[in-house]
Amino acid sequence: MEGRHRQMTVRAITAKTIFDGEQYHSDSALVWRGDQIVDIVAAALPSSVIVTDVGDKMVAPGFIDIQVNGGGDVMFNSETTADGIDTICRAHRQHGTAYLLPTLISATPEQMKTALIATESAIEQGVAGVIGVHLEGPWLNKDKKGAHDANKFYSPTIEQLEAFPWVERGVNLVTLAAENVDTQALNWLQQHHVVVSCGHSNATLHELTTEKRASLNGFTHVFNAMSAIEGREPGVVGTALMTDHAWCSIIVDGIHVAPQNVLMAHRLKPEGKLLIVTDAMASVGSKTNRFVLDGEEISVQDGKLVNSSGALAGAHIGMDQSVANAIAWGLEEAEVLRMASTYPAQALNLNRVGVLKPGYRAAATVLNCDYSAYAVLVDGKLNP
Structure with a gap:
């Protein structure tokens, strides 16, 4: 199980603003592997990570x-x-x-x-x-x-x-x-x-x-x-x-x-x-x-x-x-x-969605500055 987990591609969304459900992160990346969030990081990402940059948009919990x-x-x-x-x-x-x-x-x-x-x-x-x-x-x-x-x-x-x-x-x-x-x-x-x-x-x-x-x-x-x-x-x-x-x-x-x-x-x-x-x-x-x-x-x-x-x-x-x-x-x-x-x-008593935290399902909503939807991440799949 751990070996298969390590082989999964690591992906990330970088954005000016990420709201994790509790606090804001500036110029950071939401990182996930498979259908699970790894972390929100402000540091540079390894070249092996597939990155989608959404610029000045905001990433929020799905x-x-x-x-x-x-x-x-x-x-x-x-x-x-x-x-x-x-x-x-x-x-x-x-x-x-x-x-x-x-x-x-x-x-x-x-x-x-x-x-x-x-x-x-x-x-x-x-x-x-x-x-x-x-x-x-x-x-x-x-x-x-x-x-x-x-x-x-x-x-x-x-x-x-x-x-x-x-x-x-x-x-x-x-x-x-x-x-x-x-x-x-x-x-x-x-x-x-x-x-x-x-x-x-x-x-x-x-x-x-x-x-x-x-x-x-x-x-x-x-x-x-x-x-x-x-x-x-x-x-x-x-x-x-x-x-x-x-x-x-x-x-x-x-x-x-x-x-x-x-x-x-x-x-x-x-x-x-x-x-x-x-x-x-x-x-x-x-x-x-x-x-x-x-x-x-x-x-x-x-x-x-x-x-x-x-x-x-x-x-x-x-x-x-x-x-x-x-x-x-x-x-x-x-x-x-x-x-x-x-x-x-x-x-609904769901314990792995609703916030962007390590171990939670990789689900997020990407919003334009007027709050209209730009993209949605559902279980690790980004839908533009």
Whole structure:
């Protein structure tokens, strides 16, 4: 093993700025061998190292998007295959995303099983960028259905949960309305290492009991598709912001959530507990800017993704623009970069991604001065 490791080609990216997830390095090199980071060094590199110089660009930990419904004209719901996942990952690499969770919008149990099997297959085949799957529904509340088909909603039993072929080599993330799932089912998911997030929920604080809150790892796209804060009721929004152990994902396209609310959420959540997601649809990297979901056409109008009734139906944005937005709104650059990489890794309990440190997976996002993506390093392979 050690002999083979020594024979691997050593590669490096040199840049004016490298942010490792904790601190900045000037005029340095990110060095990796195979799919593993060796170090960040400021010294001259041996001639045997294959070097890519990106000049005045910045290298940051690879972006991780835990909610991606589609990309490159492909919706995961419509092309629930390893090839579909590959197309989605390729589309989002153009926007700086190293890793993602293909996200299945509320579907039938049969299609959910297909999605789980497809994700396992994609990981086995080495599809670059896929680290698991996100099942967004169908265990949701019809009063906060958004673009989901409420006819598919139900409350799962333990027997039904046991019947799913959960992904073994990657992350299983589930978004559910906690008020519609009993505590026994929530406990089963936790015991089987499924990451549980509350979303598309109309719960009151009374319904989000202490026991149920303890079973939640996070809250999905806070402020959107959840009961709002009122004078005598914190709703899911207030509960999410005040549940310190749970992370909150947030969409920062300037359409789903007002910039001031993004700043408020950041102020209220403990460090590391607010993270960026795109909730992107097939229109990202698309040639047509339109697609079909559950038989209904969704299209980009004035920068928004809407259905035939004009309701928001996911987002039309990549991680790089999301990062640029959050920084422009006043959040500190290093913190925003962590919100796009380190914090999602922590939310999914991943211990070898999210920072640029020796022994971690060789994954990085190279950004232009305006934070648009220039290149992405995924498991040792640099994709311009």
